[in-house]
Amino acid sequence: MPALAVFTATAATGTMRPTIATAVAIVLAATSGIAVLWSTRVGAGVGPDRAALGVLAVACAMGAVASGVQAARIHTLAAHPLTELTGGRTGVQLLVTGFDRPIRSGGVMVPVRVEVTGSGTSARAAQLDVVLLARDGWRGLPPGTRVETSVAVLEPRSAGDPPALRALTAPRVTGLPGWTGRAPAxxxxxxxxxxxxxxxxxxxxxxxxxxxxxxxxxxxxxxxxxxxxxxxxxxxxxxxxxxxxxxxxxxxxxxxxxxxxxxxxxxxxxxxxxxxxxxxxxxxxxxxxxxxxxxxxxxxxxxxxxxxxxxxxxxxxxxxxxxxxxxxxxxxxxxxxxxxxxxxxxxxxxxxxxxxxxxxxxxxxxxxxxxxxxxxxxxxxxxxxxxxxxxxxxxxxxxxxxxxxxxxxxxxxxxxxxxxxxxxxxxxxxxxxxxxxxxxxxxxxxxxxxxxxx
Known part of the structure; x- marks a missing residue:
């Protein structure tokens, strides 16, 4: 039941605004508290079942935690520099987090973690895991490789998702991967x-x-x-x-x-x-x-x-x-x-x-x-x-x-x-x-x- 409550709350609040997700967390937390207080006043054979109230309290408490986590995630995503640049272009410093996979339109899809957005005095450090769509030069980069490149920031596939990136230039490697990336490669x-x-x-x-x-x-x-x-x-x-x-x-x-x-x-x-x-x-x-x-x-x-x-x-x-x-x-x-x-x-x-x-x-x-x-x-x-x-x-x-x-x-x-x-x-x-x-x-x-x- 706690796992189902967490999953349901996570899925339901994934596309909400941070304020609404926070409100959902507060309501669920209050419901959990009410269920706990109610269960302490339930006598034997009178009113609702104490065990059922306990399950409700735990489920609502876990749902409140999950909603709060989603609210924090959505707030962090909304405040990330990449989100502000959706539809534009920028320089980025990336960490490759997985192996590339081919896509139907040609090229590859590379899982990366953005570490720095912008360049020079406008550079802002903030991490965000995204997908990079690329072509020449991006195949075969082992996980753990650090690169710099210019990208176009694309619209997210759905509300609550991070924006995707499209590489405009070949990667410039600035850091080689460790053994955890070299060995699987x-x-x-x-x-x-x-x-x-x-x-x-x-x-x-x-x-x-x-x-x-x-x-x-x-x-x-x-x-x-x-x-x-x-x-x-x-x-x-x-x-x-x-x-x-x-x-x-x-x-x-x-x-x-x-x-x-x-x-x-x-x-x-x-x-x-x-x-x-x-x-x-x-x-x-x-x-x-x-x-x-x-x-x-x-x-x-x-x-x-x-x-x-x-x-x-x-x-x-x-x-x-x-x-x-x-x-x-x-x-x-x-x-x-x-x-x-x-x-x-x-x-x-x-x-x-x-x-x-x-x-x-x-x-x-x-x-x-x-x-x-x-x-x-x-x-x-x-x-x-x-x-x-x-x-x-x-x-x-x-x-x-x-x-x-x-x-x-x-x-x-x-x-x-x-x-x-x-x-x-x-x-x-x-x-x-x-x-x-x-x-x-x-x-x-x-x-x-x-x-x-x-």
Missing amino acids: AVRERLRQVSGRALKGEAVGLLPSFVLGDEGRIASETREEFRAAGLSHLAAVSGANTTYVVGAVLLAAAAVRVGRRGRIVVAGLALAGFVAVVGPEPAVLRAAGTGAIGLAALGAHRTGRPLAALAAVVLLIALLDPTTATGAGFVLSVSATAALVLVARPVAQRIRRPWMPGPVADALAVCIVAHVATLPVLVASGLGSGPWALPANIAVAPAVPLVTVLGTSAAALGPVWESGAVVLAAACSPALWWLDTVAGVVAGLPGSPAVTPG
Whole structure:
């Protein structure tokens, strides 16, 4: 209930003015206080239930905190120098916070943190995380790189969002990244080389995309086919990636009869290694958290603890990063993980047949439950796909864990033993062919969204 109250208040006040969001926080805080006072005066068997009043008090108190956090965020955003320059141009000093991703119109989208706006005597220091749209010279900058450039400040996509930037000049590097940026960048580059040696055709670009979210070598038409088929989520690092990787490690540890505590330690190391290989971007860290919860749900006989852990993740993210908490990506991860916690195991038991191995039933259940749970979010956010998305996801379900586990192993092994990584990458070839084939066939079926590469 507290997590739901925080999320609801965060979403509801995200587009309000700071004064209105503050007023909402005050009203909720007052309601919480009234509920507390009322509960102290309730006698046994008289009036409202004391426990219900306690729940109401806690929910309103958490909602008040979330509304106050949003009011502070919106006020800070409104006071930022970039907001005042919307529609104009300025010089900025930036910190690259994530890897670039290609966009349909050409060029790349780079997550950055603005540290200084303006130049010379007009320079003003104020941090703000935004998205930079760029072309020449911006590809391949590792996270942690500091640059200076001139930008056009674009209108925000919706009220309450920060403005976006469009680079007008090539970046001038003023600070090199630390090891946390250089190491994932080196892993990405080596996996590209390994993929080029081990694979052919579209598979060369698909493997880095599925494993590391590196879409730089995927043809625009192929990317559009995956979108039209409802499979574009496979190119983003999600909680499913961590579940597959850590799950494979747990199965291997169980096969060699490692004890329960030992398996937990090995799983933790594998999770940390996954974050180190892919890169400690916010999306990766969120995926690691939700993936760990999903794995706990699959291995637990009770849903209470994983569900409580998921609620705690939602609560913390909503309070620490309200913009992320209300974003489609995070809502999709939470919806899928909650469905996995609550109904994946019963669904797997219902669809299991004597001729169907248990792991196959589990994989089908996870695919069906996650897709059905996220479909309303996809439709509401405008990311929904055609009527063939569910069959497409079921068709590729056996291939996704194989590519994820073998591909991640190849990425981790590449910097120290490239030949071994090539063997692992080559083993992904049949699964990658199947994924590409399913996307192409489904994208061409009647009712699928049009494929418009550009």
